[in-house]
Amino acid sequence: MDETRRDRDTEGRAHNARPRDGLGRPLPYGTPGVERQPEGVVRAPRETVREAQRLLDAGMPFHAHEVFEDAWKSGPGAERELWRGLAQLAVGLTHAARGNATGGARLLRRGAAALTEFAASQGGDRAPEARGATAYGIGIDALTGWALELAARVEEAGAPAVDAAAEAPRLRADGG
Incomplete structure (x- = not known):
């Protein structure tokens, strides 16, 4: 099969149909790969969190990013920074697992900043036990801390690529 051809969907839009590995890297046509996440799936927020956590736990953060991207594109505007x-x-975890320390750290920090911005937009005057968690139980403070710690660690000289499954964060503040 021609490796340079552009895959198109039924409407003629570019759509890469190449198989991918668990970290989302394209594989040669005809190679068995990990099934891709369907695009444009509208899920309830808790379902989004459950599916993304399943993928993160399986060491497939690239696929989890696609689940979050669907929520980002289909959810209410007030939640876009959360899902983004x-x-x-x-994606930062994906890059770190692929050995791209610079890209991984940059995206981890960018994601942490977006979560911090989202939390600030939700009002900092909530009771201490309610701060840092969304209505869906997502632990904003814990995730931000995880991201910043991992970003610093992957940037250390000689740091190896991380194991995506071993480094998978817990999305929910209650560990669920």
Whole structure:
């Protein structure tokens, strides 16, 4: 098969149909790969969190990013920074697992900043036990801390690529 051809969907838009590995890297046509996440799926927020956590736990942060991206594109405007930030954390973990320390750290920090911005937009006057968690139980403070710690660690000289499954964050503040 021609490796340079552009895959198109039924409307003629570019759509890469090449198989991918668990970290989202394209594989040669005809090679068995990890099934891709369907695009444009509208899920309830808790379902989004559950599916993304399943993928993160399986060491597939690239695929989790696609789940968050669907929520980012289909959700209410007031939640866009939340879902965008989570997508950036997943892509940052993807890059770190691929050995791209610079890109991984940059995206982890960008995602942490988006989550911080989202939390600030939700009002900082909530009770201490409610701060840092969304209505969906997502632990904003814990995720931000995880992202910044991992970003610093992957940037250390000689740091190896991370194991995506071992480094997977817990999305929910209650660990669920």
